[in-house]
Amino acid sequence: MPSFTDPTPLLTPGRILLVATAALVTVAMMPCFGILNWLAIPVALAPASLGALGLWGCRRADPALGLQPAPFLGLALGGALLALASALRLLLGAGVV
Numbered sequence: 001m002p003s004f005t006d007p008t009p010l011l012t013p014g015r016i017l018l019v020a021t022a023a024l025v026t027v028a029m030m031p032c033f034g035i036l037n038w039l040a041i042p043v044a045l046a047p048a049s050l051g052a053l054g055l056w057g058c059r060r061a062d063p064a065l066g067l068q069p070a071p072f073l074g075l076a077l078g079g080a081l082l083a084l085a086s087a088l089r090l091l092l093g094a095g096v097v
Contacts, residue, residue, distance in 0.1 A: 001043065005057060006057070006067075007054040007057030010050045010053060010054045010057070010068070011071055012040065014051060014075040015048070015075070017046050017047040018079060019045045021043050022082060024036060025040045029085075029089060034089065037090045038090070040082065040083075041090075044055060044083035045078075045079060046079065047082055048075065048076050048078075049076075050075055051077070051078070052072075052076045054076075055072045055074030056074065
């Protein structure tokens with residue numbers, strides 16, 4: 001089984017997904033585009049899971065690498081908050097009945 005030693009390659013795709021998700025959630029907050037929230041929730045969970053995987057990798061990584069967990073924490077919390085915002089918009093807009 002390969003060793004997971006450096007989680008930094010997860011940062012760039014995670015940041016790209018987080019920006020794309022933020023744009024999707026912003027468009028989905030408009031009144032006529034609420035159906036996009038159904039798409040935004042699973043898309044928002046992708047950067048959240050990459051952030052969680054990066055946090056796990058930072059904990060297991062070699063201390064000599066000097067990895068900081070803050071960017072991964074930002075990905076995890078940002079994705080989770082965007083998913084929560086989309087879920088709340090669905091609940092308030094009667095998208096979930």
